[in-house]
Amino acid sequence: MTSKHRSAPRPRGWVWLVGLLAAAASVGCGGGRADHVIARRVEGELPRMDPVAAAWDDAPEFEATLQPQNVVAPQLAEGSVSRVRVRALHDGTWVAVRLEWDDATDDHNVTTSTFSDACAVQFPTGREVRPSPMMGNDGAPVDIVYFRAAWQTTDNMGELYPNMPPIYHPAEAAAEGEPREQMALQYQPATHAGNPTVVRPDGASVVAFSAAGFGSLSPTEGHFAVQGHGEYREGHWYVVLAREIGDASSAPLAPGQRTAVAVAIWNGSHGEVGSRKNRSDWLDLEIEGGGS
């Protein structure tokens, strides 16, 4: 503020009042800021694949702080993302979280030199016990919805190596069925093994995992469906991570519940991957009740 502003006459009391009322109204009927994450109920379509849909403007924003994971080796010595803006919406069957953070580079390919930008949200699986915020613990597992920018890159190899001449790959040339399977076993073992890093339903960029402690991340075998999508715009990532709420009678995410969510962000160009990540603590999450 310049001295000119500071020397300006103080606004009258009623101006403050109007300001306060306006702020309260913006939280009350959408948008604005909140002191915890509130998943607002939407009546129309839940933007499960659109992180910049207008509907997000109606969800209050909570700014979470992140810290580098420096408890378990390998650690992230220095964090690169310290703040993430969190919004949430639900429609009674699905809950969607939209993360927005600043990142100077759009890292959507992985090589030995570079990793992909990525993010994840994590939920406790029970209503009573709050698991460790660091991927849960034995007996208190967590559900994780994970997004990797590289998984939305359609031609990863073409982007990385534009001058690579066409190369004959026996696996691709083999006839469909048994011969190709055999070739894949030999030359594309991760594909053959159905590793979710390479084989995802409909090529989704979001995968559901569960974990009960560090190093225990494993696919959920479809016990809840997930969807999501990321968009990088002018130095910001906007990513929506959506999951099914599940059986409303027992799910901690059922409308009217207060539960928790934790966030992790990976900045690929900063060498962040796996346990080298920026993470939040548990954030209070309120699933707004009411409606049908």
Place this chain on the structure above:
Amino acid sequence: MARVYNWQIGREMDYPYDEHRPERQWAGVFDINKCIACQTCTIACKTTWTSGPGQEHMFWNNVETKPYGFFPMGYDVRILDALGPQDWQGERYAGQTIFEAAPSGERILGWRPDDEDYAHPNLGEDEIKGRIDRGVAYAIPHESWMYYLARTCNHCTYPGCLASCPRQSIYKREEDGIVLVDQSRCRGYQECVRGCPYKKVFFNPHSGVSEKCIGCYPRFETGEVSACFAACIGKIRLQGWISKPDQAREDNPIDYLVHIRKVAVPFMPQLGLEPNLYYVPPIHVPDFFLRQMFGPTAPRAAETYRHVRDDVTLRGLFCLFGSTDRVFPRFRVDGDVAMALEEDGTEILRVPVTEPTIVRPETERLYQIRRVNTP
């Protein structure tokens, strides 16, 4: 960290997991003096295992020219440099291993190559150590030298790759000690690429998962040597099982070379992984370089090899290198015959230790042609 015994450095050391040796340990001996860098081994591996998308840059087997060749670029000098001075007191390593030198917050002292570092797999090929002044080429030992170093994964007893993986996606097989990356568990964090000082785990940018040499286990399980061993033109390779030094057997070819005659030595033992490929060091390379690359016993191994001609058993065993595609757990040298044997003593094959000399007339009478002096 657990305390484990590493015989290659003559002492206990720190390792993230307890000492657990497999029932049998895959091992190989490479006679560097015979390698001609034909790369047949490299291609045998390439066509067998890494002809898929995202594997273009991978050479699970590679052959580089030392001292200036690397794959990937600078892999050995970078880790040696990062580790700092590596002192030996006799055969006991007095410095730190890469597990002991792990910086705070890390599982291992490691580094990750750049994509570009894989782009020139045979850079420095045939480069010699220094320039050759007039006449120097005739001096023995040569002032300038180079040698070929064939490498695959070492299927280490204490694998750096396995130690660095936070997901326990890498495991060492109980039945043969082969180290594998579980292709369904790996999530492509590349901690193993960072942690293996030999850089023998590779990242596949197409699948997003790391991959490594599988020791040709489908062949090995049927008693056949790995593809790179079978294809070796120079017959520099011998594959088999290695025992712990206190259980070494005279008639086990690998034990005989490594433990009993100590003519084959591990590559960079000071890093602490107890690698299971052993090298007969090149006899024309200065001792200081041999010591840095193969540990303090390398000059003695080279000396033994210099006299192999007068050593009946050793000479016989070297004649069995590359003689059969079968893994032979036992051998015997009897007079002028060397035999590869099965565990129960059944003979797999026999070779003469001294090739018979046959003198043939200069002119072939039948066809009326002259012979040229080509063996």
